Amino acid sequence: MKTVPLGTDGCQVSALCLGTMYFGTTVEDSVSFQILDAYAEAGGTFLDTANKYASWVAGGQGGESELLLGRWIKERRNRERLFLASKVGLPMPGVPKGLKAVVIEQECEKTLRRLGVDRLDLYYAHADDREAPFEETLGAFDRLQRAGKVRYFGASNFETQRLDEARRLSARQSWPAYVCVQMRHTYLHCNPRVPLEFTAQMAVTPELLDYCKAENVRLLAYSPLLGGAYCRGDRPLPEAYRGPENERRLKRLSEMARACGATVNQVVLAWLMQSQPAAIPVVSASSPGQIRENLGALSVNIKLNMESSSYDDQS
Numbered sequence: 001m002k003t004v005p006l007g008t009d010g011c012q013v014s015a016l017c018l019g020t021m022y023f024g025t026t027v028e029d030s031v032s033f034q035i036l037d038a039y040a041e042a043g044g045t046f047l048d049t050a051n052k053y054a055s056w057v058a059g060g061q062g063g064e065s066e067l068l069l070g071r072w073i074k075e076r077r078n079r080e081r082l083f084l085a086s087k088v089g090l091p092m093p094g095v096p097k098g099l100k101a102v103v104i105e106q107e108c109e110k111t112l113r114r115l116g117v118d119r120l121d122l123y124y125a126h127a128d129d130r131e132a133p134f135e136e137t138l139g140a141f142d143r144l145q146r147a148g149k150v151r152y153f154g155a156s157n158f159e160t161q162r163l164d165e166a167r168r169l170s171a172r173q174s175w176p177a178y179v180c181v182q183m184r185h186t187y188l189h190c191n192p193r194v195p196l197e198f199t200a201q202m203a204v205t206p207e208l209l210d211y212c213k214a215e216n217v218r219l220l221a222y223s224p225l226l227g228g229a230y231c232r233g234d235r236p237l238p239e240a241y242r243g244p245e246n247e248r249r250l251k252r253l254s255e256m257a258r259a260c261g262a263t264v265n266q267v268v269l270a271w272l273m274q275s276q277p278a279a280i281p282v283v284s285a286s287s288p289g290q291i292r293e294n295l296g297a298l299s300v301n302i303k304l305n306m307e308s309s310s311y312d313d314q315s
């Protein structure tokens, strides 16, 4: 699979990341294994999980996705071929919200145990915590890196200014800096005045896109397919993605799909990977057929000349 840089020290990661949020809960084990196998067979190595996945599902406690990945990694004996990302900072049963050092240190150990590995490749602050000083959070991340438990750090659901403040502090203190930021991002624009279903979630903003370009911070786009809403009658568009401007964008999307001989989902993913700044979609699937369709986006060239720019385009 095509790879793209993460950070500035030569690290390369898969251009398409597989989200595993519901693996081991609503997506049963055997199907999760099939999806993971299909992604790995396509050369994909970048897997996204979190300590919290999926504690909100009926009967869920959190940790199910990491445990499922741990079982798959053990069975396939493929740890060294993978780039494993997890997250800390959102509440789940027995774990408070936030980025206090003690929570980070305890949760990192639990995540490593559930995955059955001794090192994470990427560890995200799952959401900003204005109550924990950056010094405390970044100091804890520094200790994890020095102990060889984590290679890189990322931020998720952060405002641009806070991300910048944190990165400046890391540079001053020689602590690991956030090399990437994971936000809600898709082809349709998210109306910032309409609340999202999950309150911790934040959509990308024009300021953040500029920041990522200027500062070489890699952008990861979560929920890129809006849970299937681009193509499924049973999945209405979330309210924040409705309105006349998005109607125009949906039309444009259908035209691009026809011109490229691709599905609308593939064009959305290809557009994210090919626009500026290029994003890594964190896409999921609940069946092997879905992941195969989504992987097809890697060979779609959407001819960016059809699309003038990434966010401001009003066509």
Ligand SMILES: NC(=O)c1ccc[n+]([C@@H]2O[C@H](COP(=O)([O-])OP(=O)(O)OC[C@H]3O[C@@H](n4cnc5c(N)ncnc54)[C@H](OP(=O)(O)O)[C@@H]3O)[C@@H](O)[C@H]2O)c1
Residues within 6 Å of the ligand: 018, 019, 020, 021, 022, 048, 049, 126, 156, 157, 182, 183, 200, 201, 222, 223, 224, 225, 226, 227, 228, 231, 232, 265, 282, 283, 284, 285, 286, 289, 290, 291, 293, 294
């Ligand atoms: N950082 C954060 O705060 C945050 C928040 C949310 C998600 N994430 C990460 O992002 C990943 C993806 O998030 P997501 O699941 O919300 O996003 P998504 O990729 O937009 O949606 C995935 C869902 O869309 C449907 N789908 C996928 N491919 C399809 C296809 N080809 N045709 C029709 N339907 C299709 C499936 O729904 P059905 O299951 O109903 O079939 C699938 O479960 C997660 O796994 C997680 O790793 C991060």
